[in-house]
Ligand code: APR
């Protein structure tokens with residue numbers, strides 16, 4: 001097995017395969033230090049937590065992750081609490097993707113797994129055949145890896161999806177005219193629960209990594225340069241978009257990280273071409289509203305690891321044949337949810353007045369209807385695998 005990309009999808013796949021006796025080599029373009037330092041989202045569905053436990057990489061998450069029983073939706077100064085636990089019987093865990101990645105790297109190292117970082121110019125060959133190969137250059141030396149199967153876990157900008165011949169993948173895409181400016185600050189979070197805020201000035205999100213580390217976002221125009229946003233400007237804008245109570249409680253401080261992330265919805269199908277299988281961001285992207293990106297990488301890896309174990313153990317190809325359909329069925333439902341949350345909570349400058357008024361009605365409906373809240377909650381905690 002060759003696995004392209006050492007993000008959560010690639011590392012988790014190699015770990016689950018190893019535990020079932022299937023050997024793989026992971027090829028990663030960046031250095032391990034670079035991958036481990038990337039700041040990403042951090043809301044884990046309970047099924048993803050279970051997957052990490054199965055992979056033997058959940059000890060720190062279980063010790064230090066925070067279980068959240070609710071999430072707040074802010075709107076025009078008010079806040080609505082969605083009681084995830086009461087509505088679904090389930091919770092989510094706040095534990096950063098950065099930490100998940102560190103634990104996965106450590107676990108691969110402890111088991112002697114091959115994770116080759118700084119692999120340059122990775123190129124996929126003969127993916128239509130039963131003997132595909134991967135060529136790459138590492139520390140100046142050319143190398144070639146022959147394998148049975150390639151898993152493309154190299155994210156949206158990776159080489160795997162682009163290696164599928166022209167015309168063999170169908171794609172759907174929506175690019176939003178705004179981005180999220182994110183700030184990490186060593187301050188206590190403004191609230192014990194996450195707050196997703198819709199506001200006429202634009203969306204804002206209050207999240208966290210721990211009791212002393214906060215993560216905040218505000219909607220900005222696509223292509224914004226973070227240097228246009230000194231800390232003081234960021235805090236003022238965030239405060240202006242929060243419900244009154246949260247605005248009054250907000251503790252500010254110097255940012256320790258600041259970055260702009262574009263918003264995009266994207267799906268490629270099928271997630272397979274010959275002996276190449278795509279998983280995680282390599283096959284689909286969701287906007288971060290709803291925190292589904294990492295969790296979808298998890299469900300893909302759940303389906304794909306099971307299919308590959310069947311193939312290697314028993315020569316059974318049934319799982320590989322159905323992988324794409326099973327994974328995409330869940331992906332599309334998460335696309336729908338992420339798109340819905342994004343539309344509801346962001347400011348769209350070209351929305352006609354009728355749609356703006358409809359959004360107000362949508363909030364009112366959500367506030368007054370346990371059924372509407374239950375629909376949000378069951379998607380937020382994650383639809384079944
Ligand atoms: N060759 C080798 N490695 C590559 C290449 C390439 N040509 N291109 C990209 N990569 C590596 C990236 O450096 C990265 O480490 O593939 C990895 C892909 O990891 P992620 O982008 O984290 O994607 P994935 O593992 O699918 O995880 C999905 O991560 O990006 C977030 O929002 C996303 O939370 C979601 C999760």
Ligand code: PHB
Pocket residue numbers: 040041042043194207208215288289290291292
């Ligand atoms: C985050 O903590 O970075 C985060 C949380 C929830 C989201 C997106 C990002 O929906």
